[in-house]
Amino acid sequence: MATIAGEPPYQERSLFVRKATGLVRGWSVHDAFIYATFSINLITLGLYIFADAPFIPKGSLLLAIILSGAYLVFQTIVYAALIAVMPRAGGDYVWVSRVLGGGIGFTLAVCGWWFINWHWVPIYANILSKEFFQPLGAILGWNGFVTFFNEPKGIFTASVITAVLAAFFISIGMRGYARLQKICFYGGMLGLLIIFGLLLFHSKSAFESAFNHYAVKTYHGPPDAYAATLKSTYHGASPLGGLAFGSTILLIPMIAFFNLWSNWGATLYGEVRGASDFRKNIYAMAGALVVTTILAVIFILLIAHTMGWNFYNSANNAWWNGKDALGGVWPYPVTLATFFVSPWLQFIVILLMSLWFFGWVGTVFLTASRVIFASAFDRILPEWAARVDRRGTPYYAILIMLGPSLIISYFYAYNSTFTSWTLDATLVIAVTFLGSTVAAGVLPWRKPEIYNASPIAKYKVGGVPLITVAAIAFLAFLGFCIYKWLQDGVYGSNNHDSLIYMGCLYAVALAIYVGSRIVRRRQGMDLGMVYNEIPAE
Amino acid sequence: MRLYFATDIHGSETCWRKFLNAGKHYDADVLVLGGDMTGKALVPVIDDGGGRWHATLLENRSELTTEDEVAAFEDAVIRRGYYPFRTDPVMLRRLEEDESHWHGLFQEKMLETVEKWMRMADERLGGTGVRVFCCPGNDDQFEVDEIIESAKTVELAEGRVVDIDGFQMVSTGWSNRTPWHTYREEDEPQLRERLEAAIAKVTAPPERTVFSFHCPPYHSGLDDAPELTADMDLKDAGRAVKPVGSTAVREAIEEHQPALSLHGHIHEARGNTRIGRTLCINPGSSYEQGDLLGAVIDLDGKKKVKRFLLTSG
Numbered sequence: 001m002a003t004i005a006g007e008p009p010y011q012e013r014s015l016f017v018r019k020a021t022g023l024v025r026g027w028s029v030h031d032a033f034i035y036a037t038f039s040i041n042l043i044t045l046g047l048y049i050f051a052d053a054p055f056i057p058k059g060s061l062l063l064a065i066i067l068s069g070a071y072l073v074f075q076t077i078v079y080a081a082l083i084a085v086m087p088r089a090g091g092d093y094v095w096v097s098r099v100l101g102g103g104i105g106f107t108l109a110v111c112g113w114w115f116i117n118w119h120w121v122p123i124y125a126n127i128l129s130k131e132f133f134q135p136l137g138a139i140l141g142w143n144g145f146v147t148f149f150n151e152p153k154g155i156f157t158a159s160v161i162t163a164v165l166a167a168f169f170i171s172i173g174m175r176g177y178a179r180l181q182k183i184c185f186y187g188g189m190l191g192l193l194i195i196f197g198l199l200l201f202h203s204k205s206a207f208e209s210a211f212n213h214y215a216v217k218t219y220h221g222p223p224d225a226y227a228a229t230l231k232s233t234y235h236g237a238s239p240l241g242g243l244a245f246g247s248t249i250l251l252i253p254m255i256a257f258f259n260l261w262s263n264w265g266a267t268l269y270g271e272v273r274g275a276s277d278f279r280k281n282i283y284a285m286a287g288a289l290v291v292t293t294i295l296a297v298i299f300i301l302l303i304a305h306t307m308g309w310n311f312y313n314s315a316n317n318a319w320w321n322g323k324d325a326l327g328g329v330w331p332y333p334v335t336l337a338t339f340f341v342s343p344w345l346q347f348i349v350i351l352l353m354s355l356w357f358f359g360w361v362g363t364v365f366l367t368a369s370r371v372i373f374a375s376a377f378d379r380i381l382p383e384w385a386a387r388v389d390r391r392g393t394p395y396y397a398i399l400i401m402l403g404p405s406l407i408i409s410y411f412y413a414y415n416s417t418f419t420s421w422t423l424d425a426t427l428v429i430a431v432t433f434l435g436s437t438v439a440a441g442v443l444p445w446r447k448p449e450i451y452n453a454s455p456i457a458k459y460k461v462g463g464v465p466l467i468t469v470a471a472i473a474f475l476a477f478l479g480f481c482i483y484k485w486l487q488d489g490v491y492g493s494n495n496h497d498s499l500i501y502m503g504c505l506y507a508v509a510l511a512i513y514v515g516s517r518i519v520r521r522r523q524g525m526d527l528g529m530v531y532n533e534i535p536a537e
Numbered sequence: 538m539r540l541y542f543a544t545d546i547h548g549s550e551t552c553w554r555k556f557l558n559a560g561k562h563y564d565a566d567v568l569v570l571g572g573d574m575t576g577k578a579l580v581p582v583i584d585d586g587g588g589r590w591h592a593t594l595l596e597n598r599s600e601l602t603t604e605d606e607v608a609a610f611e612d613a614v615i616r617r618g619y620y621p622f623r624t625d626p627v628m629l630r631r632l633e634e635d636e637s638h639w640h641g642l643f644q645e646k647m648l649e650t651v652e653k654w655m656r657m658a659d660e661r662l663g664g665t666g667v668r669v670f671c672c673p674g675n676d677d678q679f680e681v682d683e684i685i686e687s688a689k690t691v692e693l694a695e696g697r698v699v700d701i702d703g704f705q706m707v708s709t710g711w712s713n714r715t716p717w718h719t720y721r722e723e724d725e726p727q728l729r730e731r732l733e734a735a736i737a738k739v740t741a742p743p744e745r746t747v748f749s750f751h752c753p754p755y756h757s758g759l760d761d762a763p764e765l766t767a768d769m770d771l772k773d774a775g776r777a778v779k780p781v782g783s784t785a786v787r788e789a790i791e792e793h794q795p796a797l798s799l800h801g802h803i804h805e806a807r808g809n810t811r812i813g814r815t816l817c818i819n820p821g822s823s824y825e826q827g828d829l830l831g832a833v834i835d836l837d838g839k840k841k842v843k844r845f846l847l848t849s850g
Contacts (some may be wrong), residue, residue, distance in 0.1 A: 008607070012626070012629065013581070014580070014581065014592070014593035015578050015579070015593070015619075016578060016579040016580075016639050016643065017577060017579075017582060018577060018640070018643050019718060019719060020573075020577040020717060021573070021675060021678045021717050021802065022717075028770065028771075028773075028774055029774075031772075031773045031774075032774035035776060043726070068820050086823070086826060086828075114712060147707065173771075173779075174776050175764060175776070175778060175779050176777050177771075178772075178773035178776045178777040182773070233702055276596050303608055329623070377808050377847050378843075378847065379847070383811075385809070386808060386809070387810060388758040388810065392756050392758060392761070392780060394749055394758075449616075449827050450827060450828060453551075453613065453616055453617055453825070453827050454595075455596065455597060506809060523843070523844060524835065524844055525846055527846070529563065529833060529846055530846055530849060531849060532562070532850065533555075533849075533850055534557070534558050534559055534829060534850035535555070535558055535562070536551050536555050536827070537554065
């Protein structure tokens with residue numbers, strides 16, 4: 001059909017939609033991007049993990065961040081595909097239970113999203129202490145306050161604050177939390193730009209002078225602290241532009257502690273209208289991954305430019321060895337970057353940067369609450385676990401997240417043996433991802449009806465479904481990380497006692513599932529009915 | 538008595554077929570479909586001449602070169618809950634230009650499908666003793682009621698109190714106001730009056746009473762829907778949810794305390810909760826995936842329903 005000049009070209013209509021509930025225009029990639037960006041949090045997780053990089057001799061931190069960031073796009077494809085095939089499902093628990101079976105789905109999800117997050121509370125708390133309480137306390141001259149957070153009482157106090165904050169965010173609901181996250185995102189980004197500006201527009205000599213000044217004034221460190229720090233140079237550290245590929249690959253399982261989480265909020269409300277929603281989820285998650293990777297690279301280059309790469313590695317090395325120039329306070333790069341400005345400006349910028357923590361802290365309980373709800377609706381957990389009050393607050397779910405996390409935090413703070421038991425906390429989450437990734441890989445064959453009805457059924461690579469190809473690629477990554485975590489002590493997670501402890505958590509989860517099936521059968525309910533598909537013909 | 542409840546299948550023929558088979562699969566005596574039976578979209582399959590066709594589903598364009606391919610594509614459309622129709626480029630453009638024309642076509646396809654489903658129910662469940670109730674929801678046009686009413690096996694439940702094995706079930710598919718201005722929605726006071734008028738006909742005691750109200754009770758967790766922007770986009774990528782249920786439904790449950798209250802309407806809000814002694818269930822909906830979400834409930838006439846399962850069939 002000819003197009004009349006001046007008229008917009010004719011666009012054929014492929015769908016006629018009537019007025020009906022739930023039909024929405026779309027959703028913003030930007031909003032989903034914010035959530036994913038908070039999950040792979042450069043400031044709370046990234047900076048903290050980068051400090052561990054010197055433990056892998058000759059590994060190039062820069063290259064490891066770039067390579068792992070690029071490779072983990074496969075992870076975003078796996079999860080975006082799972083969302084496209086089974087949206088609104090509730091995440092890993094529902095995907096795995098529907099594809100691989102209820103027992104495995106419950107055990108993996110409960111351990112990986114609920115039980116293990118009790119153990120992440122003190123880890124989050126540690127970051128709160130090091131990036132919020134201690135730097136602010138030091139600026140205010142509250143020396144006792146600063147050292148308090150290195151002691152068991154301080155670790156436990158920070159854990160209680162973390163757990164209560166996370167519980168509060170769950171109680172205000174996703175609507176309130178999403179808004180708070182947006183404020184934190186923009187505030188945190190502003191803070192990050194200020195930090196980048198401070199590092200970019202100051203020289204190394206200016207930093208040396210500022211560091212020497214504030215190390216003494218605020219942290220009661222030795223005179224000429226910069227030079228003293230450099231004396232702790234870790235000779236195994238890679239030069240900034242190092243290209244030692246083998247060592248860099250070994251650094252990736254370390255970096256995964258930071259960038260493995262772009263899928264943390266992998267669930268979608270509303271109807272998936274088509275392939276564009278699949279792509280949008282990839283853009284949101286992979287976008288967060290790529291942008292965070294770029295910001296990490298910029299941050300590291302600026303640290304090297306202004307602080308000096310040797311200084312950065314030495315400062316971390318000195319801190320790990322208890323020989324630092326800041327009185328036992330972690331050399332938080334944000335704090336160091338603020339040394340160019342007056343103490344009250346330092347205070348404001350660190351406060352602004354703490355929004356990266358406060359926008360993130362709710363994630364420690366958020367997915368757990370979804371798993372609790374989904375398994376209560378499947379009648380594995382008791383009915384009361386999903387009960388909400390008149391304001392919609394899931395008080396029992398909060399209680400079973402908050403209560404155990406406080407008990408575990410207490411033991412974490414006061415019992416070093418127990419602390420070592422929690423070392424495999426990341427491994428357990430990765431194993432949950434492994435289950436979901438296997439489910440994704442076999443989905444086209446295990447649930448062909450559902451898969452073929454999805455907008456991604458058309459995406460194939462060499463005749464193999466894209467979801468399967470991406471799953472295999474991501475499985476290789478997970479397999480390598482899990483192998484290295486189990487095999488090499490340098491990652492701090494091949495602790496024998498910790499493995500036994502984590503094994504016990506799996507046993508408890510499995511026992512709950514089996515016990516629940518027995519109890520429900522006695523009550524006349526076969527839980528197998530929850531997952532059995534009704535024949536359509 | 539074992540009751541199976543599903544809702545919001547929105548034209549998905551796969552879900553309807555599964556619903557009809559649910560009696561046998563779950564050993565249920567009664568099947569209840571809670572509303573919103575009809576589909577939301579028409580999909581044109583366009584004749585390009587020379588035996589070639591093209592069409593788009595879920596934003597994926599398909600080029601179809603054989604009658605088998607066209608038929609397979611149409612099946613995929615039907616499974617998803619949409620209505621396919623064959624046309625050519627000229628007719629399609631005419632259809633686009635005249636809203637009443639395609640609305641008429643929509644109605645024709647929708648009612649045709651409901652008629653086909655009623656026949657299917659007769660074939661599969663006629664003489665089995667399984668009772669089937671359908672109560673159209675706010676998205677269903679009023680003409681749907683007439684078709685159900687004329688069916689042999691399926692019984693229309695809208696506004697009625699029906700006796701089932703010593704229990705009474707009262708139903709309505711009406712909801713409170715939605716942003717979409719659908720067929721059966723009204724302000725809360727009118728909805729309350731409608732509910733009370735229907736409930737007034739119930740003679741069974743609360744422990745033998747079942748409410749089947751399409752709209753869930755307000756702030757029950759069964760009514761958490763994604764918040765929308767003024768442009769009808771999902772706010773915060775759908776992560777910001779807010780309660781959109783009916784206060785009238787909630788008040789009716791709080792006041793009358795039936796043993797069971799069945800709901801749908803909000804597909805995302807799958808779950809169960811108790812309001813006083815009443816067990817409230819919204820099994821949710823995943824009709825687009827052909828996954829029939831439902832609930833199997835055993836009623837024994839005691840004060841509380843104790844045996845139920847949310848299923849994913």
